[in-house]
Amino acid sequence: MDQTTARSGVRRGALRRRLAVLGAAVVAVAALTVGETAQAAPAGGALPRLAVTGNFVTGISSGGYMATQLQVAYSSRFRGAGVFSAGPYWCAQDNVAIALYGCTVDTVPTDVATSYAKTDEYARAGKIDPTKNLTRSRTYFFHGTQDPTVVQSLADDLAAYYRHYAAPLTYRSTLAAGHAWISPLGPVACGNTAAPYINNCPGYDAEADLLKTMFGSVKKPNNAAPRGRVTSFSQDPYAVPAQPGNGDLTKTGAAAIGMGATGYLYTPDSCASGATCAVVVALHGCLQTADQIGTTFVERSGLNAYADTNDFVVLYPQATPTTDTIVNPKGCWDWWGYLGPNDVDYANKLGPQMRAVMNMVSALGG
Numbered sequence: 071m072d073q074t075t076a077r078s079g080v081r082r083g084a085l086r087r088r089l090a091v092l093g094a095a096v097v098a099v100a101a102l103t104v105g106e107t108a109q110a111a112p113a114g115g116a117l118p119r120l121a122v123t124g125n126f127v128t129g130i131s132s133g134g135y136m137a138t139q140l141q142v143a144y145s146s147r148f149r150g151a152g153v154f155s156a157g158p159y160w161c162a163q164d165n166v167a168i169a170l171y172g173c174t175v176d177t178v179p180t181d182v183a184t185s186y187a188k189t190d191e192y193a194r195a196g197k198i199d200p201t202k203n204l205t206r207s208r209t210y211f212f213h214g215t216q217d218p219t220v221v222q223s224l225a226d227d228l229a230a231y232y233r234h235y236a237a238p239l240t241y242r243s244t245l246a247a248g249h250a251w252i253s254p255l256g257p258v259a260c261g262n263t264a265a266p267y268i269n270n271c272p273g274y275d276a277e278a279d280l281l282k283t284m285f286g287s288v289k290k291p292n293n294a295a296p297r298g299r300v301t302s303f304s305q306d307p308y309a310v311p312a313q314p315g316n317g318d319l320t321k322t323g324a325a326a327i328g329m330g331a332t333g334y335l336y337t338p339d340s341c342a343s344g345a346t347c348a349v350v351v352a353l354h355g356c357l358q359t360a361d362q363i364g365t366t367f368v369e370r371s372g373l374n375a376y377a378d379t380n381d382f383v384v385l386y387p388q389a390t391p392t393t394d395t396i397v398n399p400k401g402c403w404d405w406w407g408y409l410g411p412n413d414v415d416y417a418n419k420l421g422p423q424m425r426a427v428m429n430m431v432s433a434l435g436g
Contacts, residue, residue: 117303117335120383121346122435126284128152128210128373130251130267131219132389133353135161135405136427138228139417140351142189143424145203147436150284152210154276155217155249155355157224158231160188160417162406169406174220180227186234197418204235210283211239212276214247214269216261240283245271251355252276253372266363267355268370277372281380285348291375298338298378300368305333305388308429310422315412317422327422328398328409330361330388333430336374337383348382349436351427359401360388385434387427 125148129137134156141151142159161180162169172178192198209232213225225243232239248263250256252271258264260271281288306323317327324331341347354367368374373384391401398408404423407413415421419428 115301115303116307117430117433118337118342119433120337120341120349120435121344122349123346123381124149124348125351125431125436126150126152126348126382127351127353128154128280128284129156129351129353129355129403130154130358131156131249131355132402132405133355133358136353136403136423137351139405139421139424140427141207141209142201142204143192143198143418143421144428145199145201145207147199147428147431148207150208150210152212152280152284153228154212154251155214155220155225156228157220158182158185158228160185161224161227163188164407164414164416166406166408173224173406176221176223180224182227182230182234185231189235192418197415197420201235204232204237207237208284208286209237209239210242210280212242212245212247212252212280214245214249214252214261215243216246216263217249218263219249240279242276242279245274247271251358251367251371253370255370255372257370265357266366266370267358268367275372277376281373281376285380288376289379291372292378293375296374296378297340298336298342298374300334300336300365300374302332302334305329305331305426305430308433309426310429312409312422313412315410317409317413324426325390327426328389328392328404329423329426330359330390332360333388334360334365334368334386335383335434336368336377336386338378338381340381341377341383345381349385349431349434350377350382351385351387351431353387353403354389354401356400356402359390361390362401383434385430387430389423 127137127140134153141148157173161173229241250267250269256268256270258269309324312326358367368386389403392398404416407416
């Protein structure tokens with residue numbers, strides 16, 4: 071099925087009504103019980119200005135799609151990326167039917183050639199940075215063999231996408247893991263797919279692997295008391311305003327573009343004291359927002375302990391689930407154009423959520 075056929079076969083109104091199904095497909099849960107900890111902290115102050123040496127991005131599932139979008143669009147600013155369980159850039163083609171049937175499962179074969187063509191088109195138009203930058207963007211990509219949510223062929227398509235643009239790629243695809251972020255602090259058994267989608271795979275430290283891939287080398291984590299702290303900040307100042315057909319005009323700030331009021335930052339004491347440090351942007355998946363699981367992802371990603379010993383801060387931006395509409399009930403990042411019929415640039419530098427995250431990175435000095 072080509073893009074024209076897919077678009078002509080499904081009307082926009084019907085697509086929006088099926089977004090609830092997409093959220094379920096992206097994370098594949100039958101039921102979810104959110105405990106008392108699943109409450110976002112109140113928004114804090116502004117992000118601090120730091121002495122930043124470079125930027126990196128990582129994410130899981132919808133956050134993995136978003137991480138790739140940021141890496142491709144801003145390849146002059148991101149020096150590396152780490153992706154867990156996602157498919158190729160622009161996989162959904164601004165079409166929820168393709169997202170449902172071609173970007174989580176492979177009922178509709180993925181048209182990777184179309185992803186290449188759109189990438190090249192965006193590069194020619196200046197909507198993304200030159201793709202030649204990807205040749206020096208060190209990339210870690212993980213996909214578990216027990217993942218029921220993003221099938222193996224989709225993962226292989228993302229690996230092929232990276233290889234097409236000659237990105238230095240470390241592809242881990244043999245571990246019997248479910249659909250999840252992998253961390254030694256994960257409360258879920260390795261092969262399962264269950265909330266909060268942070269899995270512990272004994273003997274494998276994914277954070278060591280991804281950080282070594284992105285940085286070139288990595289020091290052992292701080293396994294003692296943290297030498298830094300998690301702070302919250304308001305995401306509203308970094309959000310771009312909604313526009314007709316691209317966001318919710320009845321709302322202001324981050325909520326208008328599908329993002330939460332509060333984001334989080336882990337800052338080692340050394341970085342707070344003026345040491346030069348990198349920025350690692352860590353993007354949760356669907357059903358992993360602070361509105362749904364509190365700071366579980368922030369506290370259990372496994373990145374903070376490495377930040378203490380490797381001189382980087384961890385920025386945890388937040389999407390948010392919609393409770394008054396069916397647009398995004400699972401709190402996914404925008405990787406298929408869910409903000410409205412004019413949200414056609416969601417995967418490039420004009421995308422509202424893309425711009426908001428980069429405004430945060432810029433505020434930090436990255």
